[in-house]
Amino acid sequence: MEKRKLGKSSIEVAPLTFGGNVFGWTADAAMSFRLLDGFVAAGFNFIDTADVYARWVPGNQGGESETIIGNWLKSRGRRDRVVIATKLASDMGPGKKGLSRAYMMQAVEDSLRRLQTDYIDLYQSHRDDPDTSIEETLSAYQELIQQGKVRVIGASNFTAPRLAASLETSARLGLPRYETLQPLYNLVERGAFEGELEALCLKETVGVIGYYSLANGFLTGKYRSMADTTGRTRGAGAAKHLNEKGFRVLAALDAVAQAHNAKPGQIALAWLIARPSVTAPIVSATNLDHLAEMAQAPEIKLTPAEIAQIDAASR
Secondary structure, eight states: OOOEESTTSSOEEOSOEEEGGGBTTTBOHHHHHHHHHHHHHTTOOEEEOOTTTTTTSTTOOSOHHHHHHHHHHHHHOOGGGSEEEEEEOSOOSTTOOSOOHHHHHHHHHHHHHHHTOSOEEEEEESSOOTTSOHHHHHHHHHHHHHTTSEEEEEEESOOHHHHHHHHHHHHHHTOOOEEEEEOBOBTTBOTTTTTHHHHHHHHHTOEEOOBOTTTTTGGGTOOOSHHHHTTOTTHHHHHTTOSHHHHHHHHHHHHHHHHHTOOHHHHHHHHHHHSTTBSOOEEOOSSHHHHHHHHTGGGOOOOHHHHHHHHHHHO
16 A cells, blocks of 8 residues: 655655544444454554543543553554554643643653553644743653654644744754644635645645544535434534535535445545645544445545546535
């Protein structure tokens, strides 16, 4: 399978990332193991999680996703065959958030313990921390890299000015730079990334691993009316796209999917993979059928005319 570099780093990943937010939420430990086994067996190697996953579930405290991945890594061995990305800075409880050096040194140890590994391939700032200087954060990352606990670093949910300031600080002070950006990006939510952020990532060779690649499942085509969203875990997130633009995008995906004997969600992922700025969009699955469907997306090569057709519908 085609491999792509994460930014300017030496780390190479297949063009789809498995989103670990479902582990400990909509996928229990047993199903999570099956999904991870299937993902790797299909030729993929990039798994993304965060310390805060899945703290939003009643009874959870955060760290559930990392713990499941850690147990899987321990039981399967071959740590070197997968690229593990995790994140810090989101609220993990009183005094446990942000990007200060003191907290970062604590957070990395917690993640390493849960993941049952001695290094994190891609450690990401989950969200910006305006209360901590960029220099302090990047200097702390430098320490972690020098200690061998982190290979490369990335940012998530950063604005273009803050990402630019971080890259400038890295260059000026000789500190590690953010090799990746994790933004909200899909066919019905293009505005947050396209424009200033995308241009910056292309100019600076920052790899993009966008989240909500299928817009809470809307782009799979399974939500076509409010009735379809009732009682579904991600129904509310998909419901906001039940409008003229959303239906226009689904119609374009349906048309292109028919030409490829594919599903709308596969075409939505193929469109992202074909985007010059995108390295490996993040997508989740909660059962093996979803995984098998998703795994075929990189094999679909859209024509320029098909990309233009989808672009026109989703603008």
